Amino acid sequence: ALIITDDCINCDVCEPECPNGAISQGEEIYVIDPNLCTECVGHFDEPQCQQVCPVDCIPLDPDRVESREQLMEKYKLLTEAS
Numbered sequence: 001a002l003i004i005t006d007d008c009i010n011c012d013v014c015e016p017e018c019p020n021g022a023i024s025q026g027e028e029i030y031v032i033d034p035n036l037c038t039e040c041v042g043h044f045d046e047p048q049c050q051q052v053c054p055v056d057c058i059p060l061d062p063d064r065v066e067s068r069e070q071l072m073e074k075y076k077l078l079t080e081a082s
C-alpha cells in the first residue's frame, strides 16, 4: 500500500482518482486505507494518486510492503465484495 506523508497540502486532487475509494480526508491530512489500496494493481499500470499529487507526498508505505500477487489478490477480494 501507499501512504500519504505530512507534506500533504489537502488539495483533494487524489481522492476522486482512486479506483478503490481508499483515499479520504483525515483529521489533518488525507489518508489512505491500506486495506483498500492495491497500489492500483488490477485497475491501472501506475498508482493514480501518485500521478496527480502536486507535491509528491505519496510514497510506498515501508510498513506495508506487498508483492504484486498479494496486491492482485486484494484487488480480487475487493471487486468480488462490491
Ligand code: SF4
Pocket: 002, 017, 018, 019, 020, 021, 022, 023, 032, 036, 037, 038, 039, 040, 041, 047, 048, 049, 050
Ligand atoms: Fe488508490 Fe491507487 Fe493510490 Fe492506492 S495507489 S490509494 S489504489 S489511487
Ligand code: SF4
Pocket: 004, 007, 008, 009, 010, 011, 012, 013, 014, 015, 030, 052, 053, 054, 055, 056, 057, 058
Ligand atoms: Fe494530499 Fe497529494 Fe492528495 Fe493533494 S494529491 S490531497 S497533496 S496526498
